[in-house]
Amino acid sequence: MVKLARALTAATAALAGVAALSLGAGTAQASSTDPVYLLTTDNVTCGQIGTNGTSGGVFSSYECRSGIAGYSVLVRPTSGSFDNVYLATLSLADCASAGDNGVNGAIWSNYVCQLGVAGYSLKVTG
Numbered sequence: 001m002v003k004l005a006r007a008l009t010a011a012t013a014a015l016a017g018v019a020a021l022s023l024g025a026g027t028a029q030a031s032s033t034d035p036v037y038l039l040t041t042d043n044v045t046c047g048q049i050g051t052n053g054t055s056g057g058v059f060s061s062y063e064c065r066s067g068i069a070g071y072s073v074l075v076r077p078t079s080g081s082f083d084n085v086y087l088a089t090l091s092l093a094d095c096a097s098a099g100d101n102g103v104n105g106a107i108w109s110n111y112v113c114q115l116g117v118a119g120y121s122l123k124v125t126g
Contacts, residue, residue, distance in 0.1 A: 035063060035074035036105030039098040041090070046071040049088045049098075049122075056085035058108060058124055073098070077107045077126075087122045095120040 038049065043064060050062030050073065059075040090098065092113060099111035099122060108126035 033076075035076050036101065036107050038073040038075060038101050038105075038107075039090075039094055040067065040070045040072050041088075041094065043071050045088050045090070046073045049073050050075070052085065052087050056087075057082040058085050058087070058126065075102075075105075075107060077105075081126060082108075083125050084123050085125070087124060089116060089119040089121050092120050095122045098122055099124070 041049075043066075046064035050059065050064065053059040053062060053075060057078055057080050060078045061076045063074040064071040065074055087098075090113075095113035099113060102108045102111060102124060108124040110125045112123050113120040114123060
């Protein structure tokens, strides 16, 4: 009876470990394919960020998702490197927010909001 109880306990522990491993692997895979949110803006600026990012090797793809407050810029990273790629001219608050979101989402490693005549140019490096 004791041997049966030990065998059942060992089997249950093994199954729990397999289930946890499977769940962990599935979670990691889902997060690597999820797009990263950069900011909400107008449709033209969203398209400009997406086009400049894909042609500059920053994004593998982008989406301008329509919402109540405007268009959400959603991007997926590339595996290549890029340096000082201009994405768009924004307000200082939007530039800093998009820059921080890109760093936190592992899209780029560094950004600068460079003051210009019409606003702040978001330039990224990764």
